[in-house]
Amino acid sequence: MEQDQSVLDFREVLWKARRYKWLALFPAVLVVCGAWIYLMFTPPVYESSVVISVDDNTPVSAALAPLVRSDRSDDMRKERVARVDSRVHSRQFLEAMSTKLGYLNDPDLRAQGASAARRWQGITSDEYTMRMAVYVLGKKIIVMPSGESRTRISATDHDPRVARRMAQMIADQLIAENKATTIQETTARGEFSADQIEVYQERLRKSEAALRSYEESSIGRKLTSNPLNDTNYETAKSLIGDTREEMSQLRSRLQTDLSGWQASGGAGAGPPDLHSGKSSTLEGRLSDLESEYAMIVILGKGDLEGTKLRIGGVRQALYAEYQGLAQSLLPTLPQAAQESAAGIALDRAELRSIRKKESRLTGLTSDYSHRVQSSPAEQLEAERLRSEVETNRDLLLALQKEATSSRISAALETSQLGLSLSVVESPQLPLAPLYPDPLRVMGIALFVGPLLGVGIAVVGDRLGAALHTLEQAEREIGVRVIGTIPRIEGWSQPGSYLQRYWPVLSIALVLFATAVSYTLHVTVLSPKNSTESVQPRP
Numbered sequence: 001m002e003q004d005q006s007v008l009d010f011r012e013v014l015w016k017a018r019r020y021k022w023l024a025l026f027p028a029v030l031v032v033c034g035a036w037i038y039l040m041f042t043p044p045v046y047e048s049s050v051v052i053s054v055d056d057n058t059p060v061s062a063a064l065a066p067l068v069r070s071d072r073s074d075d076m077r078k079e080r081v082a083r084v085d086s087r088v089h090s091r092q093f094l095e096a097m098s099t100k101l102g103y104l105n106d107p108d109l110r111a112q113g114a115s116a117a118r119r120w121q122g123i124t125s126d127e128y129t130m131r132m133a134v135y136v137l138g139k140k141i142i143v144m145p146s147g148e149s150r151t152r153i154s155a156t157d158h159d160p161r162v163a164r165r166m167a168q169m170i171a172d173q174l175i176a177e178n179k180a181t182t183i184q185e186t187t188a189r190g191e192f193s194a195d196q197i198e199v200y201q202e203r204l205r206k207s208e209a210a211l212r213s214y215e216e217s218s219i220g221r222k223l224t225s226n227p228l229n230d231t232n233y234e235t236a237k238s239l240i241g242d243t244r245e246e247m248s249q250l251r252s253r254l255q256t257d258l259s260g261w262q263a264s265g266g267a268g269a270g271p272p273d274l275h276s277g278k279s280s281t282l283e284g285r286l287s288d289l290e291s292e293y294a295m296i297v298i299l300g301k302g303d304l305e306g307t308k309l310r311i312g313g314v315r316q317a318l319y320a321e322y323q324g325l326a327q328s329l330l331p332t333l334p335q336a337a338q339e340s341a342a343g344i345a346l347d348r349a350e351l352r353s354i355r356k357k358e359s360r361l362t363g364l365t366s367d368y369s370h371r372v373q374s375s376p377a378e379q380l381e382a383e384r385l386r387s388e389v390e391t392n393r394d395l396l397l398a399l400q401k402e403a404t405s406s407r408i409s410a411a412l413e414t415s416q417l418g419l420s421l422s423v424v425e426s427p428q429l430p431l432a433p434l435y436p437d438p439l440r441v442m443g444i445a446l447f448v449g450p451l452l453g454v455g456i457a458v459v460g461d462r463l464g465a466a467l468h469t470l471e472q473a474e475r476e477i478g479v480r481v482i483g484t485i486p487r488i489e490g491w492s493q494p495g496s497y498l499q500r501y502w503p504v505l506s507i508a509l510v511l512f513a514t515a516v517s518y519t520l521h522v523t524v525l526s527p528k529n530s531t532e533s534v535q536p537r538p
Contacts, residue, residue, distance in 0.1 A: 020457040022503035027456055028449030029507050033514040035445035040521045044433030046160035048167040051152050051425035052174070054080045077145055084151050085143035088174060094134040096177075100169055101162075103133035141170065150424055160430045167427035175422070197399045204392040211385040228368040232298045236365050239297055243358040247351060254347045257340060264336035271341035274325040279349070282318040287353040289314060294357050319346045 087093060098104060104126070113129035120128075146152035153174075155166035228236055258270050289311045296302035322342035330338055474481055 024453035024457040026503045027452040031445045031449035033510050035441050043158045046163045046430040047156045047434040048163040048427040049154040050167045050171045050427045053422050053424045081145045098133035164427045200396040207389045240361045250351045257344045261340040264340045274322050274345040279321050283349045286314045287356045290353045290357040
């Protein structure tokens with residue numbers, strides 16, 4: 001009856017452990033010794049960090065707050081860190097740091113620069129050395145966020161003192177460049193604003209002069225304009241119609257008077273013009289009264305009845321004057337003809353005065369219609385001029401404010417009040433290397449080595465062709481086993497000595513190599529490395 005394969009056979013496990021002990025021990029020893037050699041020969045890297053605060057401006061008074069530029073305080077956290085990182089890893093910044101740290105005097109870099117200058121035309125040894133220094137230094141600087149408005153800048157080097165010095169110099173150089181850049185930008189901003197202030201002062205002066213001239217012309221038009229408005233415009237048009245009707249009646253009456261002139265014994269188509277200085281004065285007075293009467297009717301203000309009486313008095317006086325002129329100028333004509341000549345002269349004078357009144361009323365109504373039609377255009381023009389003045393004034397005020405802001409910002413930067421970058425945590429001397437970490441490396445080795453040894457032992461057992469038990473032999477052959485031949489002491493195992501004991505020899509070789517490496521490290525390499533690490537970089 002076959003044995004249940006699910007039951008763990010401790011006898012078989014112990015036998016396998018004893019058989020493959022050296023094969024399982026070899027990977028463990030190899031990994032541990034390799035980790036030990038790695039820790040001995042890998043130069044430690046130390047990290048020193050400086051924490052800076054971005055946009056942590058010192059508060060100013062409420063009066064100065066609107067004038068100081070503070071747009072950087074609104075940047076997102078990642079954007080601030082990205083801006084600091086781009087500035088720290090810029091070529092200009094790294095070149096300045098390489099010069100200060102003495103990377104250009106490094107013998108290895110200068111040797112590489114001389115070799116490159118011989119291979120490539122158009123590049124000098126110093127240029128290539130600077131390129132390599134920038135590349136090496138850039139790999140040693142790490143920028144990462146640290147809080148809402150803080151940024152951590154880490155510098156790595158094999159010497160802890162050099163790492164701390166590098167971190168401090170990075171912070172100092174970054175703050176100095178930031179201050180210089182801010183002052184330069186604010187100065188350029190102020191110069192631009194000062195130039196534009198003169199331009200917009202002239203534009204504002206011209207736009208204000210144009211608006212003033214237009215308003216003065218509008219006021220002049222309003223002062224000399226007619227008294228017509230929306231309420232009395234129709235009254236004026238009605239009065240024009242009445243005046244024209246009155247003119248038509250006077251023309252009809254004048255035709256009748258001309259017929260009476262011929263009937264009364266007058267010669268020709270009509271009497272001669274009767275004219276004197278007094279008649280001219282009275283006729284002018286009559287025209288003024290007619291116009292005054294028309295304004296009283298249109299405006300509804302004034303002594304309308306009194307004006308009518310004065311018009312009638314002037315007509316009577318004018319008729320009397322024409323009678324005197326007819327008697328003196330036409331003495332040979334009958335009295336009826338003289339009366340007819342005086343009446344014709346009066347009708348003509350009245351017709352002229354009424355025509356003047358009609359002409360004035362027509363002019364007033366035409367001017368009012370034109371003013372109503374052009375009023376929107378005038379308003380638009382006035383609004384355009386006012387808008388131009390306001391725009392130029394606002395731009396001028398903005399430029400003046402910008403110039404003031406630039407001067408105050410530059411003053412704040414110079415007086416240490418406006419630093420947008422400040423050191424929050426100064427770099428410390430690192431006491432433990434960043435890597436390699438001995439505990440971590442040895443822990444991984446102690447875990448991976450035995451695990452790898454067990455795996456090799458299991459694989460070797462699975463792939464081996466030897467039959468270890470009767471049950472295994474029966475399973476492999478497929479028949480029952482009658483008996484076994486015992487091992488005779490003194491018989492040698494098959495294969496050469498190296499094939500039989502290579503795991504033991506390999507373990508011994510690894511231990512010997514580890515011992516030699518440790519001896520070289522302690523006696524030859526350590527004094528040289530320690531001496532070099534104590535000396536600061538030039």
